[in-house]
Structures are given as structure tokens and as C-alpha cells.
Amino acid sequence: xxxxxxxxxxxxxxxxxxxxxxxxxxxxxxxxxxxxxxxxxxxxxxxxxxxxxxxxxxxxxxxxxxxxxxxxxxxxxxxxxxxxxxxxxxxxxxxxxxxxxxxxxxxxxxxxxxxxxxxxxxxxxxxxxxxxxxxxxxxxxxxxxxxxxxxxxxxxxxxxxxxxxxxxxxxxxxxxxxxxxxxxxxxxxxxxxxxxxxxxxxxxxxxxxxxxxxxxxxxxxxxxxxxxxxxxxxxxxxxxxxxxxxxxxxxxxxxxxxxxxxx
Ligand SMILES: NC(=O)c1ccc[n+]([C@@H]2O[C@H](COP(=O)([O-])OP(=O)(O)OC[C@H]3O[C@@H](n4cnc5c(N)ncnc54)[C@H](O)[C@@H]3O)[C@@H](O)[C@H]2O)c1
Numbered sequence: 001x002x003x004x005x006x007x008x009x010x011x012x013x014x015x016x017x018x019x020x021x022x023x024x025x026x027x028x029x030x031x032x033x034x035x036x037x038x039x040x041x042x043x044x045x046x047x048x049x050x051x052x053x054x055x056x057x058x059x060x061x062x063x064x065x066x067x068x069x070x071x072x073x074x075x076x077x078x079x080x081x082x083x084x085x086x087x088x089x090x091x092x093x094x095x096x097x098x099x100x101x102x103x104x105x106x107x108x109x110x111x112x113x114x115x116x117x118x119x120x121x122x123x124x125x126x127x128x129x130x131x132x133x134x135x136x137x138x139x140x141x142x143x144x145x146x147x148x149x150x151x152x153x154x155x156x157x158x159x160x161x162x163x164x165x166x167x168x169x170x171x172x173x174x175x176x177x178x179x180x181x182x183x184x185x186x187x188x189x190x191x192x193x194x195x196x197x198x199x200x201x202x203x204x205x206x207x208x209x210x211x212x213x214x215x216x217x218x219x220x221x222x223x224x225x226x227x228x229x230x231x232x233x234x235x236x237x238x239x240x241x242x243x244x245x246x247x248x249x250x251x252x253x254x255x256x257x258x259x260x261x262x263x
Pocket of ligand 1: 007008009010011012013014031032033034048049050051068069070071072073074083084088107108109110160161162163164165
């Protein structure tokens with residue numbers, strides 16, 4: 001690629017991967033609504049609110065690929081979610097269409113299927129069961145990606161990220177953890193595979209307690225290597241196991257299912 005754009009580059013995930021993707025493109029453009037400094041002098045930093053259509057049009061110009069991490073990442077008031085995750089995704093895809101972007105990795109979320117019980121194993125065909133307005137906004141993002149794939153041929157990896165942190169820190173994360181190394185490897189696969197399409201990919205490491213089945217995306221060549229199992233004992237010592245009827249132990253979305261609608 002000539003230029004890869006990474007949105008949400010100042011966020012938790014963005015900060016952990018933004019200087020590990022330099023080999024994928026000749027130029028890297030990092031963006032966030034927040035001001036931040038890049039560790040890499042070669043990367044260009046552009047401050048941009050995804051809710052501003054004109055600014056997003058300029059942000060995307062000259063890019064061939066996008067890793068789209070930017071947006072509201074927790075349950076919040078609908079007006080905030082709407083600006084970043086609904087208007088923002090529309091602005092991003094329209095800019096991608098106008099500027100000829102070929103491929104996008106969209107950071108979707110396990111919260112699009114959060115009301116499925118933990119006793120179910122889900123694949124890409126599982127019905128959407130969002131567990132809040134945040135989850136609904138990610139369903140919108142997935143739908144936008146499908147529309148722009150079918151109508152304009154823009155390919156998107158819909159990565160339903162589980163819990164992307166340095167380590168799993170509670171019992172639910174033993175099922176949902178995605179290591180940074182595995183995410184970086186997934187980004188590499190997404191931008192290297194000859195034909196991507198618009199697949200759903202569950203973003204989780206090689207955890208024996210997984211609820212998710214990625215059999216449909218074997219063609220990506222992604223083999224997650226980290227294992228939450230290696231942290232099982234540490235989690236048992238540091239985190240209290242939820243009671244069986246606790247939403248954290250009942251639903252795949254865990255405690256997000258208990259969030260109220262924020263007014
Ligand atoms: N970390 C996880 O475990 C996890 C799980 C599921 C999904 N995701 C998704 O992955 C992405 C990254 O997650 P994260 O944990 O780094 O979240 P984060 O909240 O730390 O980072 C998101 C970034 O987006 C930026 N942002 C918010 N509104 C914006 C706007 N209007 N315009 C431009 N930028 C804006 C924020 O400033 C922030 O830096 C998010 O889209 C999140 O929904 C993350």
C-alpha cells in the first residue's frame with residue numbers, strides 16, 4: 001500500500017498497534033479526535049473528528065487502506081455514539097468511496113452479539129443481538145461495510161473484537177481475550193490476502209474457552225497464537241469469579257447487558 005490510515009490511533013488499542021504496522025505501507029497516517037504525538041517520526045498525525053464530513057473527506061484522501069478503530073467504545077449517550085459511530089462511519093465510507101480506498105478493517109465488537117448466552121457457540125451467521133446502543137452502532141457499521149462492498153466493491157474485515165488488552169484480567173476475558181500480537185497478525189493478513197470480501201471475523205486469541213468459530217475465514221491464513229489459558233491461574237487469584245446468575249457469567253456481552261440507556 002501507498003498509504004495506510006489508522007483512526008482512533010490515540011486510543012487503548014491504537015496506541016498499542018500504531019507503531020507496529022509501518023511495514024504494511026510506504027506511509028502511515030494516524031488520526032484521532034484527541035491530540036497525541038507519534039513515536040514514529042515518519043508517521044503523519046492528523047487530528048480529526050469523525051463526525052465532521054468535510055474533515056473526514058480530507059483525512060481519507062490519498063489512502064489505500066484504513067484500520068478504523070476510532071469512535072465511542074463503551075455505552076454512552078446516543079448523541080455521542082451517533083456522531084462518532086454512525087455519522088462517523090458514514091463519513092468514512094463515503095470518503096473511502098470518493099477517494100478509491102480498496103480495503104478497510106472495521107473494529108466491530110462482540111457487543112453486536114452480546115445478548116447471546118455464553119453457552120452458545122457463534123459463527124459468522126449468528127443473528128445480531130446487540131447489548132446496548134454502542135452494540136447497535138457497531139451493527140450499523142457492519143451494515144454500512146456490507147452495503148459499500150456490494151455496491152462499490154470496497155472490501156472490509158468486520159472484526160468483532162472480544163477484549164483487546166495486554167492481558168486477560170477477569171473470567172469473561174478467558175473466553176474473549178485478543179492479544180496485541182494476534183491483532184497485529186490479523187491486520188497483516190487482512191491487508192495481504194488477495195481477495196478479502198466482507199467477512200465477519202471474531203477477534204479473539206487461541207483461547208480454549210472461546211465462544212466463537214472462525215472456520216469461515218480460514219482463507220485469511222490468520223492463526224492466533226496467544227492463549228488466555230496461560231493467564232488462568234493469575235486471573236483466578238486476582239479476579240473474583242462471578243456467580244452463575246451474574247450477567248457477567250450469563251451473556252457473551254457480560255456486564256454491558258446491565259448498562260442502562262444513558263440519558
Ligand atoms: N479494546 C477492546 O477490547 C475492544 C473490544 C471491542 C471493540 N473494540 C473497538 O475497537 C476500537 C478501539 O478500541 P479502544 O479500546 O482502543 O477504544 P478507545 O476508546 O480507547 O479508543 C477509541 C479512540 O477513538 C477516538 N474517538 C472517539 N470519538 C471520536 C470522534 N468523534 N472522532 C475521532 N476519533 C474519536 C477516541 O479519542 C479514542 O482515542 C473501538 O472502535 C472499539 O469500539 C475494542
